[in-house]
Amino acid sequence: MRRVPVRETLKAIAAYPGDEVDLLAQLVVAIRPGRKDREARRTPALDALIELLTTDPVLCAGLALYVERLVKGRRFNRVIIDQGMPSEAFWYELRRRLTFKLLPNQPERGTIDHLLTNVFFREGDADWVRDLDTTKGIRLLGMLGGKGSDSWLLTDTPVQELLFAAKVLGLRISGKAFDSGVLRMVPEYENLHNPFVALGDALDDHIDGLRNATITRAITEESYRQLHVLIGHCRELIDKAYKNSAKVGMGFRVNQYLITMRRMLERLETTLDALGVDPAADGRERTVGLVKDLVRFNSGSTRVLDFIDHSTSVMARQVTQHTGRAGEHYITTDLKEFLRMFRTALGGGCIVAFACLFKAWMGTVDTSLVGHAALYSLNYAWAFITIYLLHFTLATKQPAMTAATIAATLDRGRNLPDEDHYDELALLLARVSRSQLVAFLGNVLMAFPVCVALAYGWNYVFGPELFAQKSAKMLHELDPFRSLAIPHAAIAGVFLFLSGLISGSVVNRTIHLRIPERIAQHPVLKLTLSQKWRERLAAGYSRHAGGVLSNFWFGVFMGSIGTIGIIFGLPLDIRHITFAAGNMGLGLVGADWQVDKWTIITSVLGIAIIGFINFIVSFGLSLSLALRSRKIPFTDVFAILGSLWERLRAEPMSFFFPPRRERHAPLPNATTGQR
Numbered sequence: 304m305r306r307v308p309v310r311e312t313l314k315a316i317a318a319y320p321g322d323e324v325d326l327l328a329q330l331v332v333a334i335r336p337g338r339k340d341r342e343a344r345r346t347p348a349l350d351a352l353i354e355l356l357t358t359d360p361v362l363c364a365g366l367a368l369y370v371e372r373l374v375k376g377r378r379f380n381r382v383i384i385d386q387g388m389p390s391e392a393f394w395y396e397l398r399r400r401l402t403f404k405l406l407p408n409q410p411e412r413g414t415i416d417h418l419l420t421n422v423f424f425r426e427g428d429a430d431w432v433r434d435l436d437t438t439k440g441i442r443l444l445g446m447l448g449g450k451g452s453d454s455w456l457l458t459d460t461p462v463q464e465l466l467f468a469a470k471v472l473g474l475r476i477s478g479k480a481f482d483s484g485v486l487r488m489v490p491e492y493e494n495l496h497n498p499f500v501a502l503g504d505a506l507d508d509h510i511d512g513l514r515n516a517t518i519t520r521a522i523t524e525e526s527y528r529q530l531h532v533l534i535g536h537c538r539e540l541i542d543k544a545y546k547n548s549a550k551v552g553m554g555f556r557v558n559q560y561l562i563t564m565r566r567m568l569e570r571l572e573t574t575l576d577a578l579g580v581d582p583a584a585d586g587r588e589r590t591v592g593l594v595k596d597l598v599r600f601n602s603g604s605t606r607v608l609d610f611i612d613h614s615t616s617v618m619a620r621q622v623t624q625h626t627g628r629a630g631e632h633y634i635t636t637d638l639k640e641f642l643r644m645f646r647t648a649l650g651g652g653c654i655v656a657f658a659c660l661f662k663a664w665m666g667t668v669d670t671s672l673v674g675h676a677a678l679y680s681l682n683y684a685w686a687f688i689t690i691y692l693l694h695f696t697l698a699t700k701q702p703a704m705t706a707a708t709i710a711a712t713l714d715r716g717r718n719l720p721d722e723d724h725y726d727e728l729a730l731l732l733a734r735v736s737r738s739q740l741v742a743f744l745g746n747v748l749m750a751f752p753v754c755v756a757l758a759y760g761w762n763y764v765f766g767p768e769l770f771a772q773k774s775a776k777m778l779h780e781l782d783p784f785r786s787l788a789i790p791h792a793a794i795a796g797v798f799l800f801l802s803g804l805i806s807g808s809v810v811n812r813t814i815h816l817r818i819p820e821r822i823a824q825h826p827v828l829k830l831t832l833s834q835k836w837r838e839r840l841a842a843g844y845s846r847h848a849g850g851v852l853s854n855f856w857f858g859v860f861m862g863s864i865g866t867i868g869i870i871f872g873l874p875l876d877i878r879h880i881t882f883a884a885g886n887m888g889l890g891l892v893g894a895d896w897q898v899d900k901w902t903i904i905t906s907v908l909g910i911a912i913i914g915f916i917n918f919i920v921s922f923g924l925s926l927s928l929a930l931r932s933r934k935i936p937f938t939d940v941f942a943i944l945g946s947l948w949e950r951l952r953a954e955p956m957s958f959f960f961p962p963r964r965e966r967h968a969p970l971p972n973a974t975t976g977q978r
Contacts, residue, residue: 306332306333307329307332307333308333309330309333309334309348309351309352309355310355310362312326312329312330312333313330313355313356313359313362313365313366314362315329316330316362316365316366316369317361317362317364317365317366317369318365319369321372322369322372322373324373324417324418324421324422325421326369327369327370327373327418327422328421328422328424330352330366331422331423331428333348333352334346334348334349334351334352335348335425335428335431336348336349336431341427341430341431341434344434346431346435346436346439349435349439349443350439352443353439353442353443353446356443356446357446363446366446366447367446367447367448370447371447371448373418374415374418375460376460377413377414377415377418377460378414378415378460378464379414379415379416379464379597380464380465380467380468380471381410381414381416382415382416382419382597382600382601383465383468383472383570383573383574383596383597383600384468384471384472384475384570386416386419386600386601386603386604387599387600387601387602387603387604387606388563388566388567388570388603389559389562389563389566389610390559390563396610397607397610400604400605400606400607400610401607403604403605404605404607407420407424407605408420408604409421415597416601419597419598419601419602420601423598423601423602425602426602426605426606428598428602429598429599429601429602429603432594432595432598432599433595433598433599435595437588437591437592440591440594440595441585441587441588441591444587444590444591445587449587449590450586450587450590451585451586451587451588451589451590452577452578452580452586452587452589452590452593453520453580453581453582453586453589454586457513457514457516461577461593462520462578465574465577465578466510466513466514466578468570468574469506469510469571469574469575469578470506470510472567472570472571472574473502473503473506473507473571474503475567476499476502476503476537476564476567476568476571477499477500477502477503479560479563479564479567480497480499480537480540480564481497481499482557482560484554484556484557484560485544485557485560485561485564487551487557488543488544488547488548488551488553488557488561489540489543489544489547491543492540492543497540498533498536498537498539498540499537499540501533501536502530502533502534502536502537505526505529505530505533506530506571508526509526509527509530512526513578519580520578520579520580521579521580521581521582522579522580522581523582527575527579530575531572531575534568534571534572537564537568538565538568541561541564541565541568544557544561545561550814551814551815552811552812552813552814552815552816553811553815554812554815554816570600573593573596576589576592577589577592577593577596634731634734634735634738635734635737635738635741635961636734636961637961638961640961641737641738641741641960641961644696644738644741644742644745645741645742645744645745646745647694647695647696647745648695648696648698648741648742648743648744648745648746648749649745649746649748649749650690650693650695650696650749651690651695651696651697651698651742651745651746651749651881652745652746652747652748652749652750652751652753652881652884652885653695653749653750653753654686654689654690654693654695655686655690655697655746655750655881655882655885656749656750656753656754656757656885656888657686657753657757658682658683658685658686658882658885659750659754659757659882659885659886659888659889660754660757660758660761660885660889661682662679662682662683662882663769663770663773663889664769665678665679665682666773667769672866672869672870673866675866676862676863676865676866676867677862678862679861679862679863679865679866680858680859680861680862680863681858681862682858682862683857683858683859683861683862684854684855684857684858684859684862685858686858687854687855687857687858688851688854688855688858690854691847691850691851691854692847692850692851696742696745696746697742697746697881698739698742698743698745698746698880698881698914699795699796699799699879699880699881699914699917699918699921729946729947729949729950730950732946732947732950733950733954733957733958736958736959737957737958737959737960737961739918740958740959743880743914746880746881746884747880747881747884747910747914750881750882750884750885750888751884751885751887751888752888753885753888754884754885754886754887754888754889754892755888755889755891755892757889758770758888758889758892758893759892762892767893767895769893770889770890770892770893771893771894771895772893773889773890773893774889774890774891774892774893774894775890775894777886777887777889777890777893778887778890778891778894778898778902778906780876780878780883780886781878781883781886781887781890781905781906781909781910781913782905782906782909783905783908783909783912783913784905786909787874787876788878788883788909788912788913789912789913789916791875791876791877791878792877792878792879792880792912792913792916792917792920793916793920794864794875794876794877795861795877795878795879795916795917795920796916796917796918796919796920796921796924797920797921797924798857798860798861798864798877799857799917799920799921800920800921800924800925801856801857801860802853802854802856802857802860803853803921803925804928805849805852805853805856805857806849806850806852806853807849809848809849809852809853810848810849813844813845813848813849818841818844818845818848819841819842819844819845820841822837822840822841822844823837823838823840823841824837825837828840861877861879864876864877865877878913878916878917879913879917880910880913880914880917883909883910883913883914884910887906887907887910890906
């Protein structure tokens with residue numbers, strides 16, 4: 304819409320006899336503050352408008368009559384009840400918001416939501432309207448002939464609309480509060496002592512009392528104060544449900560229900576505040592506050608990022624906290640654990656060496672692209688699952704796990720002095736660093752020689768053609784300068800991050816759906832297995848389902864990405880440090896060790912860079928998600944880097960090898976953040 308000077312717009316409004324909203328939208332465009340003014344919370348154009356209305360009574364009277372025609376007798380309950388309210392179906396709501404962003408919704412003409420949608424059509428409008436000085440709002444309201452909420456009669460449209468909105472919100476809140484999934488999160492409230500029962504009864508009594516004139520709208524009324532107390536109790540129940548999610552898990556639908564309930568409680572409180580009358584205050588303040596709230600509610604219908612953030616942050620915490628529990632086992636604290644990590648990493652490198660051999664052979668199998676993708680995926684999957692079940696270590700699986708533990712340390716440290724907080728964090732980072740390095744070292748030192756031995760064995764049995772043909776390609780793929788080793792390593796890091804999410808998600812669903820209990824009490828299994836074996840089966844599923852499924856899908860991601868790249872004509876592939884070390888061994892045997900020094904140097908350097916990229920991408924994505932799930936600002940990363948530098952200066956060797964004497968500090972629990 305073209306920006307027209309305020310005076311010209313007011314003249315057009317004064318001469319206009321109709322009730323279309325276009326001229327009001329034009330006026331809002333003219334007074335909308337720029338970015339710098341919004342950041343400084345200044346509204347120079349609005350100030351100029353108020354000054355102009357003060358000095359020109361004709362324009363002021365014309366605007367007042369126009370606004371009266373637009374709002375008098377118009378319904379606005381749907382703005383409070385529906386606009387910006389998230390649906391329980393995440394994907395449906397996401398599609399709806401994206402659609403509204405591209406093609407704005409058009410409510411029925413003659414309603415306040417139609418006016419708001421077409422006048423305050425930018426998402427940022429809600430922000431600057433919210434920040435408007437209340438004194439200026441009262442002054443403008445007076446110029447336009449608006450009344451304070453204390454002068455509204457019970458039969459007036461605003462009061463009737465607010466009463467209806469309060470009634471509908473109360474009914475909808477109750478419907479969601481007594482959903483079986485929600486009640487399962489708070490079994491202690493699965494009775495008549497549930498605060499939502501009391502809220503529904505108290506709200507009905509309050510509305511009936513107002514309609515029957517047995518009570519007034521004064522905020523001193525006992526029923527008014529009781530409603531606000533009960534709303535607080537209902538919020539505590541929702542908080543309790545989120546706390547219990549650590550024990551019983553949480554489904555996405557239940558999370559959406561809780562988000563919607565919390566939003567409805569906010570709307571209900573806003574509605575009650577607009578209805579209330581404070582004899583000691585100017586009633587116009589509540590009218591101005593209601594207008595601001597209506598603009599804010601209406602603008603929420605197109606806020607996509609806010610919706611995604613609110614809908615996923617809690618589920619992200621559920622996933623990362625379960626992932627973090629596994630991460631605690633990937634952090635060594637003393638020499639004994641350090642050496643055990645090295646031994647398990649050697650075992651992981653040995654398994655990967657066999658997978659390298661099988662993958663080289665599978666490349667010669669005469670099958671389709673999809674067939675190769677399936678073979679490669681199964682090859683990776685069996686290797687990763689075997690490493691997991693034998694309690695060996697694959698170094699790059701650690702970052703996604705340890706990030707949640709670091710986030711838990713930051714979360715716990717909010718209540719500690721900065722010095723103690725960052726000292727503990729630096730100690731944890733040193734442990735993570737040396738644990739990662741020893742795992743990398745163990746994987747590489749075992750994968751390389753075992754692959755060399757396997758290659759010689761293959762050559763002895765089947766002949767040298769396989770590795771002789773593949774040697775140049777294998778060594779070239781390790782070159783960080785002349786190949787796509789770095790972006791391919793980043794792709795592997797993304798898959799490592801996704802596999803960590805899958806692990807946490809499976810564990811969360813296992814807990815929430817009570818799958819172990821269902822296995823132990825399965826009626827068919829009772830006919831074939833004893834209670835002891837059913838309990839073992841249930842316990843095994845509980846312990847290993849997340850790990851097995853995440854490793855299986857990690858294998859599928861790794862094995863199929865190359866085929867997807869071929870299909871779409873994209874240079875997609877993966878590079879993983881342990882497989883890179885194994886392929887170097889196979890390539891050198893295939894070349895009969897007849898390679899120049901530069902090839903050796905670039906291959907070794909490429910392996911190191913691949914490992915670093917695997918780590919930094921996986922760790923960065925995982926840490927970002929873990930921080931967001933705990934509402935920790937990402938700027939805390941700078942504090943992490945600062946504490947890391949201080950400890951590097953003080954004890955550099957602690958990042959590579961456990962010191963003989965290290966101040967004991969147990970790891971924080973990734974779920975609670977407690978030690």
